[in-house]
Amino acid sequence: VMVASLGLAIVIENSLALIYGYEIHAIPRDIAASLSFGPVRLTTLQLAQLGLCATLLLGLARARRLPFFRLVRAMGETPELLLVLGGRLSRLRAAVFALSGALVAVPACLTMADVGLDVHAGMSQLLIAAVAVLAGGVDRVEGWLLGAFLLALLQRLIIWQFSPKWLDL
Secondary structure (H helix, E strand, O other): OHHHHHHHHHHHHHHHHHHHOOOOEOOOOOOOOEEEEOOEEEEHHHHHHHHHHHHHHHHHHHHOOOHHHHHHHHHHHOHHHHHHHOOOHHHHHHHHHHHHHHHHHHHHHHHHHHHOEOOOHHHHHHHHHHHHHHHHOOOOHHHHHHHHHHHHHHHHHHHHHOOHHHOOO
8 A cells, every 4th residue: 555655646746747847936935034043044934844843743742642642553553452442443544644644734835935846845755754764663653753853863964064965865
């Protein structure tokens, strides 16, 4: 299912690129004010990205105790247990899919406002997310977050010391 989904994503992505072009489409906006923190300079939009994404991650960390997320964990570990707990597998999968789409839309829109719209940008994030999950451990959400944080840190260090061409490596 994962490989078929990846294949479908590639077909949709390239179809959009054929229709709208392969170039990056910039979102018109005024020049954003920037703030300096020692040698680091961030725009207000980048600070908003950081704050909003940190808020979402903290909210998810707190929401782990809710019954919905307990059912999600039960679905991931032993789907048979889900039936005992009174959950419906198809409905829960649809809710997880909708929630994940909504959560990924927030940073995607903020990134698009910052650097523009690139049809192929999503594939890079998808592969990075897969590496973060595998590096952090498939069965541990905390590991995913730690893996994602370490990957993001390594990527920024690569850009800082070398070139963005080496980012995916």
